[in-house]
Amino acid sequence: MINLKDVDEDIRKIEGIAKQLKNVDLLQAVLDLKSRILDLHDDILSFAAEAQELKKKIEDKAVYNLVFDNNVYWNKLPGQKTDGPFCSVCRDRDGKLVRMLSSNLDAQGHYSPQYICPVCKNAVKR
Numbered sequence: 433m434i435n436l437k438d439v440d441e442d443i444r445k446i447e448g449i450a451k452q453l454k455n456v457d458l459l460q461a462v463l464d465l466k467s468r469i470l471d472l473h474d475d476i477l478s479f480a481a482e483a484q485e486l487k488k489k490i491e492d493k494a495v496y497n498l499v500f501d502n503n504v505y506w507n508k509l510p511g512q513k514t515d516g517p518f519c520s521v522c523r524d525r526d527g528k529l530v531r532m533l534s535s536n537l538d539a540q541g542h543y544s545p546q547y548i549c550p551v552c553k554n555a556v557k558r
């Protein structure tokens with residue numbers, strides 16, 4: 433990656449020379465170049481962040497193939513046992529995969545087979 437400190441040093445040297453030469457056009461050209469380099473550096477940082485995000489998505493895709501079914505997510509990878517269920521609220525709101533727990537009772541203690549999210553308490557009938 434471009435080292436801004438080195439570039440800044442180089443530009444300062446050229447700026448110094450332009451000042452010694454009292455060449456206003458050269459000085460202005462150096463300042464324009466400096467500004468363009470800073471813009472390029474911002475672009476590089478932005479592309480790097482985007483690349484990191486895409487890399488994570490690709491890695492997630494290899495590990496997860498989430499299918500929304502009966503109000504919960506299931507991880508269905510070819511040739512593997514279906515894993516889950518996972519909470520749709522936590523996944524959709526926070527991007528987190530939270531395994532739901534199986535329970536035969538609702539919050540009032542009545543018989544009601546359901547899956548419950550241990551994080552957000554989302555309850556879904558089994």
Ligand SMILES: [Zn+2]
Binds near residue numbers: 520521522523549553
């Ligand atoms: Zn949840």
